[in-house]
Amino acid sequence: MAAAAAFDAQLARDIVDRRKSVPGALLPILHDLQTAFGYVDDAAIPILAESLNLSKAEVLGVVSFYHDFRRAPAHGRVLRLCRAESCQALGCEDLVAHLAERHGLAPDAQADSRGLRIESVYCLGNCALSPAALIDGEPVGRLDRDALDRLVAGADRGPV
Template identity: 45%
Template structure:
């Protein structure tokens, strides 16, 4: 994954769109692939996607901003997602979130100054029976408490 957009964003975007536009409902898979390629969905990609899929820029922008998984800026080397859904909140997610924020010195949607960790809220990881839960770089963790949260932060900082 390349976290910095270079001058060939349009060409790389066009290659992704061309390869995927024949699939059924191509916009979401294309956006996921763009994010995998760049680490986020650069604004420079939107006009290319819109033109190639015969959509307006507003339609593409609306999809990018509607779904919480799409980012419009680079992330840190690690992404820590904390579940904010009701089941997790009822099991102490607010205290876990407060602990993680304090340990990292950031709030949701921010990245640590050293670029190591981006903290994001997510609204259900599907681990309701193991609440509160989190995801670090795609790996889920359940039954978090203050100690487990501190261990996740240590792991993310490595």
């Protein structure tokens, strides 16, 4: 995950202009904006809408539908825990309970004092290694309580 940079409207326009003629350009442009800034700033919504001849509501609908897009900079580290069927079958809900009981962490709440935020996602496409997660965008598979404890303990030490 890229570090968040201050939003720059001209850079956002340059990013949009590079890809606006590509069929289905909205998703690639959103990914490029997220890579450049660490999030998709609300000020980019009208730029995208105008450039791609979409309504602001259409653009915002795509941004809010996909979990990968942030609308604000992430502060600290992010653990995205898969809670889809395969991960459920192999114990992810036990891991969610363990996070709450042992570490006082709840999915989709504010970051804790270490700066760790837990986000629920519904399929990371890593089902062969369920239960699966991403820590700052890096895949982690076959999670158990011990591995999860190590991830939480490492949250204040920077990227794993």
